[in-house]
Amino acid sequence: MISVKDIKVVFGRGTPLQKQALNGVSLTIEQGSFVTVIGSNGAGKSTLLGVLAGDVLPSEGSVLIGKTDVTRKSTAGRAGMVARVFQDPLTGSCGALSIEENLALAARRGEKRGLASALGGSRRDYFRERIAELNLGLENRLKDRMDLLSGGQRQAVSLVMATLAGSEVLLLDEHTAALDPGMAEFVMNLTQKIVSERKLTTMMVTHSMRQALDYGHRTIMLHGGEIVLDVAGDNRKNLQVEDLIAMFRKMRGQTLDDDALLIG
């Protein structure tokens, strides 16, 4: 479970560029629930993910993961609790290491032991099994360098990596935005499968209104650092992409110049 209470984040305090990125955000996400997060540029979506991951320290408020107060814990301090997949397929894994070395490092998140102890025989078999489940044929390429994979293959492996250390929380930062439509759909279906099988408490930022409504259990919209929409259940089922676009228009008080981007 994630419990965020009255979070405020101010960047560049006391400078001419001071910016209140989050302005009193409170949110409880039940264990195993999958929340999609939308909002226009600068709404505060990445800042909220950063607060959960530990990259951004709030000036006020608290963050609990399960029963642990992680508000002041660093990213490394909460590494065993929170896994993250980024927009850029190159960010979440190391291109110079092999697929299995990346998996071994991911499995050791939050621990201090080295790579050698992480790659014992039974571990290798387990990694092979997990990668075989992707049906991409990568189980025969475990010794290939990660940077030989396509962006989509790399995101699929990153999702497996995110589950290896037993983290309770999964943060997805527009993780399909750099993929072609077919691969984006593959990675989204894989995401849904992994989240439900492992009961991960998940927050996914997306610019795709379609994705926001088609996947997960609940959708929130941020605007100006505040939650301006929070829908689940039947209310969400009845929402159409066009309804969300109309809300965006209302929030911004202007016409969106690229509806296609939002619908895709």
Ligand SMILES: Nc1ncnc2c1ncn2[C@@H]1O[C@H](COP(=O)(O)OP(=O)(O)OP(=O)(O)O)[C@@H](O)[C@H]1O
């Ligand atoms: N490190 C920083 N220093 C100063 N200002 C920042 C910093 N990070 C974010 N901001 C500002 O805080 C506001 C919220 O940014 P954030 O990146 O959270 O928005 P976002 O909703 O993720 O936008 P986008 O969809 O464009 O990625 C923006 O005005 C942004 O310019």
